[in-house]
Amino acid sequence: MSSAKNYVACDLGAESGRVVLGKVADGKVRLEECHRFPTGPTVVNGSLRWNLLKFYDEIQNGLSAVGKKTKEIDGLSVDAWGVDYAYFSEKEPLLGLPFHYRDARTDTTFPNFMKLAGKDLIFSETGVQFMQINTLYQLYDDALNRRPLVEIAKHFLGIADYVHFLLCQEASVERSYVSTSQLFSPTENRWSGRLIDLLGLPERVFAPVVDSGTRIGALSAELAGRLNLKSFPIFATCSHDTGAAVAAVPAKGENWAYLSSGTWSLLGVELMKPFLGEACLSNNYTNELGFERTVRFLRNILGLWILQETRREMVQNGADIDYPALVKEAENAPALVSIIHPNEPEFLKPGNMIAKVQNFCRRTGQAIPETPGALARCILESLALSYASQLAQLEQMLGIEIKVLHVVGGGSQNRLLNRLTASAAGMLVTAGPVEATALGNILIQAVASGELGSLKDLREVIRNSYTIEEFEPEDAGPWADALQRYESLTK
Numbered sequence: 001m002s003s004a005k006n007y008v009a010c011d012l013g014a015e016s017g018r019v020v021l022g023k024v025a026d027g028k029v030r031l032e033e034c035h036r037f038p039t040g041p042t043v044v045n046g047s048l049r050w051n052l053l054k055f056y057d058e059i060q061n062g063l064s065a066v067g068k069k070t071k072e073i074d075g076l077s078v079d080a081w082g083v084d085y086a087y088f089s090e091k092e093p094l095l096g097l098p099f100h101y102r103d104a105r106t107d108t109t110f111p112n113f114m115k116l117a118g119k120d121l122i123f124s125e126t127g128v129q130f131m132q133i134n135t136l137y138q139l140y141d142d143a144l145n146r147r148p149l150v151e152i153a154k155h156f157l158g159i160a161d162y163v164h165f166l167l168c169q170e171a172s173v174e175r176s177y178v179s180t181s182q183l184f185s186p187t188e189n190r191w192s193g194r195l196i197d198l199l200g201l202p203e204r205v206f207a208p209v210v211d212s213g214t215r216i217g218a219l220s221a222e223l224a225g226r227l228n229l230k231s232f233p234i235f236a237t238c239s240h241d242t243g244a245a246v247a248a249v250p251a252k253g254e255n256w257a258y259l260s261s262g263t264w265s266l267l268g269v270e271l272m273k274p275f276l277g278e279a280c281l282s283n284n285y286t287n288e289l290g291f292e293r294t295v296r297f298l299r300n301i302l303g304l305w306i307l308q309e310t311r312r313e314m315v316q317n318g319a320d321i322d323y324p325a326l327v328k329e330a331e332n333a334p335a336l337v338s339i340i341h342p343n344e345p346e347f348l349k350p351g352n353m354i355a356k357v358q359n360f361c362r363r364t365g366q367a368i369p370e371t372p373g374a375l376a377r378c379i380l381e382s383l384a385l386s387y388a389s390q391l392a393q394l395e396q397m398l399g400i401e402i403k404v405l406h407v408v409g410g411g412s413q414n415r416l417l418n419r420l421t422a423s424a425a426g427m428l429v430t431a432g433p434v435e436a437t438a439l440g441n442i443l444i445q446a447v448a449s450g451e452l453g454s455l456k457d458l459r460e461v462i463r464n465s466y467t468i469e470e471f472e473p474e475d476a477g478p479w480a481d482a483l484q485r486y487e488s489l490t491k
Helices: 052-069 106-117 119-126 135-145 147-152 159-168 193-199 221-227 241-247 278-282 305-316 323-332 353-363 372-398 415-425 436-448 455-465 476-488
Strands: 005-012 016-025 028-038 042-044 047-049 075-079 085-088 155-158 214-218 233-236 256-261 265-271 286-289 295-301 404-408 428-431 469-471
Touching: 005 052, 005 159, 005 241, 005 436, 016 052, 016 436, 028 052, 028 436, 028 455, 052 159, 052 221, 075 159, 075 241, 075 436, 085 159, 106 119, 106 135, 106 193, 119 193, 119 278, 135 147, 135 193, 155 159, 159 214, 159 233, 233 436, 241 256, 241 265, 241 286, 241 295, 241 436, 241 455, 256 372, 265 372, 278 372, 295 372, 305 323, 305 353, 305 372, 323 372, 323 415, 353 372, 372 415, 372 476, 404 415, 415 428, 415 469, 415 476, 436 455
Parallel strands: 005 075, 075 233, 256 404, 404 428
Antiparallel strands: 005 016, 016 028, 042 047, 085 155, 214 233, 256 265, 265 295, 286 295, 428 469
16 A cells, blocks of 8 residues: 655635645545634625635644644645735845735726727636636726835736645736636736736736645745644645636546536636637636646636525624525525526625615516525525526537536535536436535645646546535426526516
């Protein structure tokens, strides 16, 4: 029996962060969560920020917990959400608290930069979907309103890459993160000089870009000494958590799509080169880069965020209801009564989510969901229909047939949503692994270390290690009618 290799994944999400120890041996992987902590935004003078140094403290606590289990660590990598970033200078490790992507500052810079640059130029340079949260529009706000900070900054780094910098003192941005910024050319593999010129930012703040799966350094001697650990390699696997999650999709062959399901739903297919056709621009798809130079051709859907906010509001209003109880009530509620479009801009911002769902239904002449079960059923069925609509659109755009949808991430545990999705899309849905992001992070480290050969081998390890649940479609008729209703709904 071969000796196990130990890799650490620091997985930062929009609600919580985790430090996970992964043991890889004999063609299988086993995970152990060593530390978990909350990560939500902090409101500072009316702006939404990330308390990034607090997260860094918690990661160190997690490493101390790992050190109690093993002193032999073969690598570590951090993954996090995309688009947000932190600045640092030669003398200051952090310049300002990083903004949260839901902050209102891009309400004006998004349309203003679109007017300045033009949609066609931005798309031809980057192949990325237009979302007001993108790094491009956040940086434009910095250029206009935080000029003194930018002038003293050496670089900005994505959230995961910034933590890598704190751990090993090496500054680089990993390709899967930078490809979401709407500032990077996926075909020419470089920052877009034309967009940087229009932003008016100094070129020096754009850090060197490295491939997914690059060893970028080693845990600093100072940190190793303070945490009573031996130094070990620091890898930039896929700094963007979706890149890590998609690497862990347990797929074989072709004709499959993936859904990374959590606060956001990221649904798409894996390509070997960017698709930059007119249909990509008109349907607002994106070309994000992943491990082994793969392309995640996908579109963001607001996902379980709407359900999370709805439940939070219910609890705030005095209801004692957890997610399993809410899903159970949804299961017992009447089917296909009310439908929303999850990607309407009103659902992006926190607050008054129940009223927003009800107002959409009122505006579109539908029954108003009043009970917790009716609200949850409306949200989950609407998500299933949005997935079905997007899968059909992908088939049409790319001229392909999709036979199976692989759902990974925390949302894959929602068996009702999986059942609804299979029926809405009329195709097989598989669910799992839940821990796709941490698994992708850890197993890319194993490939980078030479323990595994390739992405194909990585996915075989996932299939060997986890039971994947399958959901077959049922009740095709009502869903076909509901999909027509969904497509015809307008504001």
